[in-house]
Amino acid sequence: MVTTQTCKNGLRIVSETIPHFHSVAMGVFVNNGSRDELPEENGITHFIEHMLFKGTDSRTAKEIAREFDRIGGDINAYTSKEYTCYYAKVLDHHAERAVSVLADMLFNSQMDPVEFDKERQVILEEISMTEDMPDDDVHEQLWRVMYPQNSIGASILGTAETLASFTPEKIRDYMNRHYTPANIVVSVAGNVTASLLEKVEALFGDFEREENLKVYEVPVFKAGHSIKNKETEQGHLCLGFPGVSLNDSNIYNITVLDNIIGGSMSSRLFQEIREQRGLAYSIFSYHSAYSDHGTFAIYGGTSDDQMAEMQQVILSLLKELKKDGITQEEITDSKEQLKGSLMLGLESTSARMSRNGRHELLLGKHQTYDEVLTQIDQVSLQKVTELLDNLIESPAISIIQPKEASFV
CATH class of the missing domain: 3.30.830.10 (Metalloenzyme, LuxS/M16 peptidase-like)
Incomplete structure (x- = not known):
């Protein structure tokens, strides 16, 4: 407790x-x-x-x-x-x-x-x-x-x-x-x-300092791109999209969606880009949630002669995902994976300490593990599909590439 x-x-x-x-x-x-x-x-x-x-x-x-x-x-x-x-x-x-x-x-x-x-x-x-x-x-x-x-x-x-x-x-x-x-x-x-x-x-409990009100300017996401030429063996690509905040009702929906897109070994990105095509060793997605906004991102790294193809496959996969949707099986598997990760974390005092500290600091509240499991169970195909329709739009793109390469 x-x-x-x-x-x-x-x-x-x-x-x-x-x-x-x-x-x-x-x-x-x-x-x-x-x-x-x-x-x-x-x-x-x-x-x-x-x-x-x-x-x-x-x-x-x-x-x-x-x-x-x-x-x-x-x-x-x-x-x-x-x-x-x-x-x-x-x-x-x-x-x-x-x-x-x-x-x-x-x-x-x-x-x-x-x-x-x-x-x-x-x-x-x-x-x-x-x-x-x-x-x-x-x-x-x-x-x-x-x-x-x-x-x-x-x-x-x-x-x-x-x-x-x-x-x-x-x-x-x-x-x-x-x-x-x-x-x-x-x-x-x-x-x-x-x-x-x-x-x-x-x-x-005794020290005193004058309190200052924290006021954040809510970040406004901008699509755009950055290309950095560098002496490197591989090209590195990141795509960013607006996500959801810590307090957003979609926080578990986007976590499930992240697992499906690129957050696990059975994800669409991992299976297509690494397992099927052999285009990259490292390919994954992640969602970063903050008090007033969030960011969903995709990363891939590959050789310069495969970089353009990898980028195209990622964008095509996202378009296909929006067009054809995701499956109920993917939703079910992702939810079980999320619940497993949560429960395994209970075996670590460090994980519990960190979770409790962050929740108190940023949310000011705590949920029991049963309450969290209930929220994960409430994630549905319809909710994740609605989120997907609004999530994957024009991305921000960052590329670090070998100096002799030329692709966007």
Whole structure:
């Protein structure tokens, strides 16, 4: 059972107790991501994520790492477009020690100027690494095509220009404005004790910062294309379409549709492009849902002499799908696959912690697994067909291709 308690400062603690587990997963979810940034701030949220690991008033960066190595635990973090998460997983008897380290990182980070400059260089290398991986970079290019005038289309990593402008003072100011109690959820799952929950509240429930109202400009999808010539062995293609938001009644319909189009090994794209034609090793689709919109995308990578054919097959398959429709068998199989993935996730404390934290942070509500299964069961051929008719229209296209190639 998932329970939520609100501290006196407005911070929420969401917990799911599973007594027969011997581990506890914990995460500090901050309702602040790259889409909250102004253009000149692009990358600052991700920079903060890095800096919180670089030492506190009482621990060096090495000591933070050794603290978890000594207890056989894991600690990490990630930045997304809408939120940031700092998370750890440890044996249950080390849980209070682990959450103390997370709190120390969040509230007592030193932002040492020497470490600051080192980490700036590390992130510049991370940007270069992404640009050297065209199968990652092509997705970055797609978002810039789809949302050229909105911060959600910008890179989470930032740019060399914006990174150069960041200072410890700017970081602290940004954190004071965005890392506020009402913007933070602490999620714990596993063998959670009353003592652990009391410890979390003691560590996170007293700090005060002035709250700022989050107001997003709803992204407006734009069809268009981007072609990037690069020294690479393969061509890489992404197609993007408008999707649905987290709160949309179609969220399970589009998840089922995604499975049918390219989200599984039995999907139309995988079977046609890889199994039947041998055009690509990697071909898949995915749906990204956010608080106010969503994006459905397709990716494929293949040799330059097969790139044009692969693109044509993808577009033809989508047209055929809209013309001839999908089958009841595909709907049934996709629903069962979705339910299986959901139930298998119950075996992981990390998956439960992450699910609960995101739902509390972005939706402010929790559904039981039975309620979710009921919603999946309510997905019908008619609903998915109606969604498909409105979904696959003029795409945004991103291509990274060998320099000598020439195709769109």
